[in-house]
Amino acid sequence: MNTQVLIVGAGPTGLMAANQLLRFGIDCVVIDTKSGPTFESRAIVVTARSLEIYQQMGLSDTVVENGIEMNSFNLFSEGKRKASIKIGEIGKGMTDFSYLLAYEQSQNETLLYENLKNNGREVQWETEFISIKEHQNEIIILAKKSNETFEIKAEYCIGCDGAKSKIRHQMNFNFHGGTYENKFFVADVIMNWKLPHDNLVISPSDKNFVGFFPLKGDRNFRVLGSLPKAYFDKEDIGFEDIEKEVIKTIGIPIDFEKVNWFSVYNLHHRCVDNFSSGRLHLAGDSAHIHSPAGGQGMNTGLQDVYNLAWKLALVLKKQAKSDLLTTYNEERLPFAQWLMRFTDRMFNLMTSDNWFIAKLRKHIVLKLISKIFTFEKVRPILFRTISQIWYHYNGKSLSLSTSKQKLLFHAGDRLPYMPTKNSQTPFYELFTKASFHLLHLANTPLENEMCTKIKTIFPFPLKIVECQLTDSWKKLGVLKELFVLIRPDNYIAYIFDSFEKTEIENYLRPYFHNPQMETETSKIRAK
Numbered sequence: 001m002n003t004q005v006l007i008v009g010a011g012p013t014g015l016m017a018a019n020q021l022l023r024f025g026i027d028c029v030v031i032d033t034k035s036g037p038t039f040e041s042r043a044i045v046v047t048a049r050s051l052e053i054y055q056q057m058g059l060s061d062t063v064v065e066n067g068i069e070m071n072s073f074n075l076f077s078e079g080k081r082k083a084s085i086k087i088g089e090i091g092k093g094m095t096d097f098s099y100l101l102a103y104e105q106s107q108n109e110t111l112l113y114e115n116l117k118n119n120g121r122e123v124q125w126e127t128e129f130i131s132i133k134e135h136q137n138e139i140i141i142l143a144k145k146s147n148e149t150f151e152i153k154a155e156y157c158i159g160c161d162g163a164k165s166k167i168r169h170q171m172n173f174n175f176h177g178g179t180y181e182n183k184f185f186v187a188d189v190i191m192n193w194k195l196p197h198d199n200l201v202i203s204p205s206d207k208n209f210v211g212f213f214p215l216k217g218d219r220n221f222r223v224l225g226s227l228p229k230a231y232f233d234k235e236d237i238g239f240e241d242i243e244k245e246v247i248k249t250i251g252i253p254i255d256f257e258k259v260n261w262f263s264v265y266n267l268h269h270r271c272v273d274n275f276s277s278g279r280l281h282l283a284g285d286s287a288h289i290h291s292p293a294g295g296q297g298m299n300t301g302l303q304d305v306y307n308l309a310w311k312l313a314l315v316l317k318k319q320a321k322s323d324l325l326t327t328y329n330e331e332r333l334p335f336a337q338w339l340m341r342f343t344d345r346m347f348n349l350m351t352s353d354n355w356f357i358a359k360l361r362k363h364i365v366l367k368l369i370s371k372i373f374t375f376e377k378v379r380p381i382l383f384r385t386i387s388q389i390w391y392h393y394n395g396k397s398l399s400l401s402t403s404k405q406k407l408l409f410h411a412g413d414r415l416p417y418m419p420t421k422n423s424q425t426p427f428y429e430l431f432t433k434a435s436f437h438l439l440h441l442a443n444t445p446l447e448n449e450m451c452t453k454i455k456t457i458f459p460f461p462l463k464i465v466e467c468q469l470t471d472s473w474k475k476l477g478v479l480k481e482l483f484v485l486i487r488p489d490n491y492i493a494y495i496f497d498s499f500e501k502t503e504i505e506n507y508l509r510p511y512f513h514n515p516q517m518e519t520e521t522s523k524i525r526a527k
Contacts, residue, residue, distance in 0.1 A: 001029065001150065001151065001152045001153070002152075002153045002154070003027050003028055003029040003152065003153070003154050004021075004026050004027045004028060004154065004155050004156070004316050005017075005021055005026060005027070005028040005029075005154055005155065005156045005157070005158060005312060005316075006028070006029050006031070006139065006141055006152050006154035006156075006157045006158070007028055007029070007030040007031070007157075007158045007160055008031055008032075008129050008141070008157065008158070008159050008160060008161045008167050009030075009031075009032055009159065009160035009161035009162060009165075009284075009286070010030050010031070010032035010034065010037075010109070010113070010123045010125070010160075011032075011038070011105070011109060011160060011162065011284065011285075011301075012043070012105055012108045012109055012112065012284070012298050012301060012302060013160040013283050013284030013285070013286075013298075013301035013302065013304065013305055014030055014032070014158070014160035014161075014283075014284075014305075015030070015108075015109060015112035015113055015116065015123075016053075016112055016301075016302045016305050016306065017158050017160060017283065017305035017308070017309055018030050018112075018116055018121065018123075019057065019112055019115055019116060020305060020306060020309030020310070021309050021312065021313060022116065022119055022121060023057070023309075023434040024309065024310060024313035024317075024434050024488075025313075026309075026312065026313050026316055028121075029124060029152060029154070030116075030123045030124060031123075031124040031127040031128075031129060031141075031143055031152075032123060032124070032125055032126075032127065032161075033126065033127065033128050033129075034125060034126070035125050035126055036113075036125055037106060037109035037110045037113050038105060038106050038109055039106055040105070040106060040261065041104040041105060041106055041188055041215065041222065041261070042104065042105035042106065042298075043104070043105040043108075043292075043297055043298035044102050044103070044104050044105070044213055044215065044222055045070075045100055045101070045102065045103075045213070045298070045299070046063065046067065046100075046101045046102075046103040046108070046298075046299065047100065047101075047296075047299045047386065047387045047388045047389075048091065048094075048095040048097040048098070048099075048100075048387035048388070048389055049299065049303060049387060049388040049389050049391075049414075050298075050299045050302050050303065050388070051063060051064070051095075051096075051097040051101065052095065052096070052097065052389075052428060052490065053302060053303070053306050055096065055097075055426075055428055055429065055432075056428070056431070056432045056490065057115070057432075058432070059111060059115065060096075060097070062111060063101065063103055063107075063111065064097070064101065066103065066107060066216065067101040067102055067103035067107070067216070068101065068102040068103075068197070068198060068214045068215065068216060069088070069099045069100075069101060069102075069198060070087060070099060070100040070101065070102055070198055070199070070200045070213070070214060071086060071087055071088040071099050071198050072084060072085070072086055072087065072088075072196070072198060072199045072200065073085045073087055073100075073199075073200045073202075074195075074199055074200065074201045074202070075201075075202055075203070075204075075369060076201055076202070076203040076250050076251065076252070077203060077204065077205065077251070078205075078251045079250070079251025079252050080251070082367070082369075083369050085379065085382070087099050087100055087200075087383065090379040090380055090382065090383045091380075091383040091387065093417070093419055094380070094383065094384065094387075094389060094417055095387065095389055095417055096417075096426055096428060097387075098383075100200065100386065100387070102213055102214050102215055102216070102222075104215065104216075105298060108298065124143075124145070126145060126146070127143050127144070127145040128143060128144040128145070129141065129143055129161065129166055129167060130142040130143060130144050130149060131170065132157065132167060132170055132171065132280070134278050134279055134280065137155070138153050138154065138155055138279070139153070139154050139155070139156065139157045139279045139280065140152070140153050141153075141154070141157065155279065155316060156279050156280075156281070156312055156316075157279060157280045157281070158280075158281050158282075158283055158305065158308065159171075159280060159281070159282045159283070159286045159287075160282075160283050160284050160286055160301070160305070161286055162284070162285045162286060163268065163270075163285045163286070163289045165282070165285075165286035167280070167282075167286070168272070168282055168286050168287075171277055171280055173272045173273075173274070173277065173282065174272060174273045175270045175271070175272055176270060176271060176272075176273065177268060177269045177270030177271060177289075177340070178268070178269060178270070179266055179267070179268050179269075180266065180267045180268070180269070180291070180347070182226050182227070182267075182353070183226070183227040183231075183232055183264055183265070183266060184224065184225065184226055184227055184264070184265055184266070184267055185224065185225060185226075185227050185239070185242065185262065185263065185264050185265075186222065186223070186224040186261075186262070186263050186265070187222070187223045187224070187239045187259055187261060187262040187263075188215065188220070188221075188222055188223075188259075188260040188261040188262075189220070189221055189222075189223055189239070189256055189257075189258065189259050189260065190217070190219050190220055190221075190256075190257045190258040190260070191219055191221055191223075191254055191255060191256045191257055192219060192254070192255040192257065193252060193253065193254045193255070194252065194253070195252075197214050197218060197219070198214055199212075199214070200212070200213055200214070201250070202350075203249055203250040203251070204350050205249045206359060207228070207249075207353065208225060208226040208227075208228060208245070208249060208353075209225050209226055209249065209350045210223060210224070210225035210246050210249045210250055211223070211224050211225060212250075219257070220260075223246065224292070225246065225249070227242065227264055228242060228245050229353070231264075237264055238259075238262060239256070239259045239262040240259075243256055267291055267292075267347075268289050269289065269290045269291060269340050269343070269344050270288070270289050270290075270340075271287070271288040271289075271290075271333075271336050271337055271340050272287050272288065272333075273333075274329055274333065275287050275304075275328055275329040275332055275333055275336075276325065276326070276328060276329045281308055281325070281328060283301060283304035283305045283308060284298075284300070284301025284302075284304055284305070285297070285301060287304065287332075287336060288300070288336040288339070288340060290339060290340045290343045290344065291343045291344065291346070291347035292343075296339055296343065296386075296388065299388055300335070300336065300339060300388075303332075303388065304332050306489050307328060307331060307332055307489055308325075308328045308332075310434075310487070310488035310489055311324050311325055311327065311328060312325070313434075314460055314512075317460075318513065319459045319460040319512065319513060320459070320460070320511055320512045320513065321510075321511055321512065321513065323510065323511055324511040324512070326397075327396065327397050327398050327511070330396055330397060331393045331396055331398075335391055389414055389417075391414070392410070392412045392413045392414065392491075393412035393413075393491055394410050394411065394412035394413065395412065396412055397510070397511070398412075398487070398493055398511065399411035399412030399491075399492070399493065399494075400493070400494050400495075400507055401494070401495035401496070402494075402495070402496045402497070402503060403482060403495045403496055403497050404497060405477055405478065405479060405480070405482065405497065406477050407476060407477040407478065407482075407495070408475075408476045408477045409476055409477075409492065410492070410495075411492050411493065411494060411495050412491065412492060413491065413492050414490065414491055414492075415428070415431065415486055415490040415491065415492060416476060418467075418472055418473075419472070428490070430465050431465065431486060431490055433461075433463050434488060435460065435461040435462060435463055435488060436458065436460055436461070436462050436463070436485060436486065436487060436488060436493070437462070437463045437464075437465050437485075437486040438454065438462055438463070438464045438465065438483060438484070438485055438486070439465050439467060439483070439484040439485075439486055440464060440465065440466050440467070440481075440482075440483055441467050441468075441469055441473055441478050441481065441482040441483075441484065442466075442468075442469060442480075442481040442482070443468060443469050445466045446464065446466070450499070451464055453499075454499060457501060457504050457505065457508075458504075458508070458512075459508065459512050459513045459514060460512070465486075480497070481497065481498065482495065482496075482497060483495070483496050483497070483498075483499065494507050
């Protein structure tokens with residue numbers, strides 16, 4: 001079996017990788033030991049940045065329609081609401097998705113799998129990865145299905161086979177980190193309480209913490225928290241054993257009607273020191289695992305492959321040099337490392353049974369957070385962080401600006417969000433094509449001849465998007481004509497004030513092929 005890209009693992013990360021490669025017309029094979037998409041809810045939060053990916057794919061309406069908008073975040077202690085923040089209000093004007101969405105991992109997998117099938121692709125289920133060998137021009141995978149082994153040859157491989165990744169282990173990636181001392185529980189329940197269904201509730205105490213996340217269905221919730229130490233060594237523990245402790249921790253009456261799923265587990269925090277090795281790239285839990293604080297895990301995996309897929313596509317189409325793939329690790333590793341540190345600190349603060357931290361959590365931290373939530377300037381920062389729209393690639397190899405204007409956005413930033421009126425196409429939907437986009441900000445659009453000239457400079461397909469210099473852009477510092485080159489993953493690559501062929505070629509030269517220069521070189525050689 002031959003393919004351009006082999007994807008090991010058909011969880012959300014692997015399925016998103018396949019869908020992204022499909023958008024660019026790249027052939028891929030996906031293998032997984034499972035018999036199909038998972039039925040378990042597992043990860044449940046989809047952030048605004050991930051919803052923007054789904055929007056670009058034309059799937060966001062389906063996701064939102066079948067999810068639960070979590071519009072309110074609440075901190076409880078001893079039965080009292082200590083802090084509350086309306087997520088939907090603080091996120092307005094930043095994205096089309098100003099909320100956190102409860103959309104289970106099982107739903108993500110099913111949606112992405114169905115989208116693959118609708119486009120004529122299938123996953124090789126019940127297929128086990130056995131071994132990998134890398135050669136100069138290809139990777140050869142040995143796989144097993146129905147007791148028969150066979151080879152898959154690919155130009156590149158993406159390892160998306162989870163926290164216990166066999167492919168990561170075989171290729172000897174370092175996986176630094178450790179395991180949290182405490183044990184944790186998770187349960188999907190049907191329950192009755194006095195709070196609205198769209199509330200996300202966290203309740204820490206001096207001994208443990210519990211969290212409640214709404215699921216699809218009026219009274220369905222995900223309940224998770226730290227397991228009381230008295231149950232650490234108990235076998236066959238059930239939710240009924242800790243039910244009273246959960247109610248005691250939050251301090252309000254709850255009637256648990258039914259438990260659909262319950263599990264006790266250990267949590268780990270680990271990260272590789274490089275996402276790539278030769279023709280193999282790791283993504284998602286194969287590359288980084290951390291606590292579930294903030295609901296960042298699944299979303300980070302989706303964005304890993306969102307970053308990688310377009311780069312693989314351009315390299316495979318000979319529009320970019322293989323060096324472009326080094327920017328995957330350059331851009332994604334720092335975020336994974338930051339996320340591990342951030343969630344580690346948050347989780348230790350919420351779960352530590354150290355007497356000092358426990359008292360600090362109960363008597364100081366809650367009051368401090370409650371006070372911080374009242375600051376208008378802090379609230380948008382909170383939303384940008386949990387929604388992952390804040391993350392940028394400023395200062396990285398693919399990010400460059402030669403503009404002399406004093407802009408409030410920079411090369412490496414996520415594409416600025418522009419609110420639109422009801423009658424207008426949402427701004428982000430102007431950038432749905434699987435290609436680079438050149439945003440031209442000016443009162444007069446480019447002439448057709450200039451558009452043609454610009455497109456011949458770039459070695460990849462380019463869509464030119466014309467936008468008027470509105471007050472919204474002027475508030476961001478755009479006072480005269482500006483060109484903004486947008487990557488296929490909707491991050492800003494290059495900002496320039498005027499069309500200068502030499503400057504553009506200088507930007508492209510390190511990572512992209514120059515079709516004009518190579519044509520001229522070929523003519524010289526032919527002579």
